[in-house]
Amino acid sequence: MLANFWGFADFYLHNPILVLVLLAHVLSDFQLQSQRMADLKVKRLPFLILHLGLVCLPLLVLSLIFPSNFLFFFLVWLSHVAIDFLKFHSNAFVQRRNLEKYAFLLDQILHFLAIFLLYFLLANQKNPQWLQGAASVLQALLFFALIGKPVNIIFKLFFSKYQAREDNQDTIAGAGAMIGRLERLIMGLSLIFGQYASIGLVFTAKSIARYNKISESQSFAEYYLIGSLFSLISVLVCYGLLYF
CATH class of the missing domain: 1.20.58 (Methane Monooxygenase Hydroxylase; Chain G, domain 1)
Structure with a gap:
């Protein structure tokens, strides 16, 4: 079957911590962010800092639950800070060239690439039994969030x-x-x-x-x-x- 050939479902089911971080990103960058916040964070520094604080909250909670992965969660947040500051400083150029849609796509691609790269390099991929049992639920939550x-x-x-x-x-x-x-x-x-x-x-x-x-x-x-x-x-x- 094509499902077995690709193996995406099995991959996410066996890596619930990665799914949790992806879900945290989608929630903090979309569901917990209003359109006003999204528009102002690339223009005014206080709104960018507020947004980064909201991004930090779910990762902080995950750090308390999975302390062995603190470095992974911290670097994910730090990568988010770096990418958003890059977008903040390039906003004038993006608006002059009318590149907002492409800047949005590049921004999200960089966020997801950073999460995957840091996960494979730094994360402790040993999952507690209770988390492994909830993997399918987390997979569904990520699907509906996306x-x-x-x-x-x-x-x-x-x-x-x-x-x-x-x-x-x-x-x-x-x-x-x-x-x-x-x-x-x-x-x-x-x-x-x-x-x-x-x-x-x-x-x-x-x-x-x-x-x-x-x-x-x-x-x-x-x-x-x-x-x-x-x-x-x-x-x-x-x-x-x-x-x-």
Whole structure:
């Protein structure tokens, strides 16, 4: 099977401490960070310091639970500090060149590379029995964290240009992002429990709710289709990286 060939699922199940650090990063860099904080931390130093303090909190908790990995957790935080300060000092150049989307991707790639590299070089990979037993739960939490807010941000950065101005009328602020998170949550649960037919029900429900607007506006129909396909692709990619 392809799952056995790739071995991603077994890798994460046997390295729950790595999954915990990845989860801590996703939570602190996305779920626990507002858009205002994300915008201001690259412009004003106090907001950057506040953000780095929030990044430190889950790693500090992990250090108390797993003291043998204190150096690993500390260096992960230190790498986050270095990467964010690099982004802070290059922000003027990024804005002049209109490179925000690429700076975001590079920032996240560097964070993940640092975590993996430090884990293999420094981490104590011996896991207590209770943690090994919770590995599948941690794997699922990381999966749902990845397909939540991070996907919304990537979609907004790369695909908002396809949204026509009139498509914003008669909508509640933030409703589209919440619908996207919920549809990916349902798709993720459907994949984990093997209920693949349920994925089709998500798009059916969305299409019924938006039928009038889809039929009346070609631009909205195209933007709706782009968003739906991107949601599906993002869930499948994350599922493949964590469960195959």
